[in-house]
Amino acid sequence: MNEDALIRIIKKAPVENDHWDFKGKWHENNGELLRDIINFANTPHHDDCYIILGVNDKNGKIIGVEKDPNRRNKQQLQDYLRRQPFAQNWHPLTNVETLVPCQ
Template sequence: MNSKFEDKISELIQLKAEGDYWDFKEMWHSDKADLLHDIICMANNLVNRDCYIIFGVTDDYEIVGINTENNRKNQQKIIDFLRNQHFDGGFRPNVYVRTITLESKKVDIIIIKNSTNTPYTTLTKNCKPL
């Protein structure tokens, strides 16, 4: 039996479109700057709700799942990654990583919690990129 959360993610995939508060990725980012960019974009959304970056879904909205890949992040790795970034004002997006099973395949979701601390912007340390 699926949970309400699994049902919600499945419904978003069935829409066969990305939206203001959800985005699909076939695999985890290999570039940390791209990952940070996507998290900040979702955190700064204008729809005033939690947002989702859903991994394991192709550009054609096919569920392919996430294999054990080198770039895969768990909750602690995401928290550590965000803590190491220099956010303006010291406010960081509040995120959770959750793994669900859809069509017998593992799908990872970064849940970016809605917040009033927006907009999130980053500062680079010593003017160096990530």
């Protein structure tokens, strides 16, 4: 996703839909993270979907995750998903990107 598209979505916060979900922080529980990823992977539209972290899902305020102790990078997320038993050894495609807001 490019930065402009992400900014457009964040401006719609806290409105969520079947394409994006706002989370104020990284999941503390890996099971909850897995559930959210699978929910998006199972959408009937099969479009790209986004879990946008660092945005309060109640009021849409950007709060960031730079000091979140549960923060993961792309490799950590992919390693976690690869350890999960998916049917036919299929794993959802994921990416982790960081947006640094302009000062």
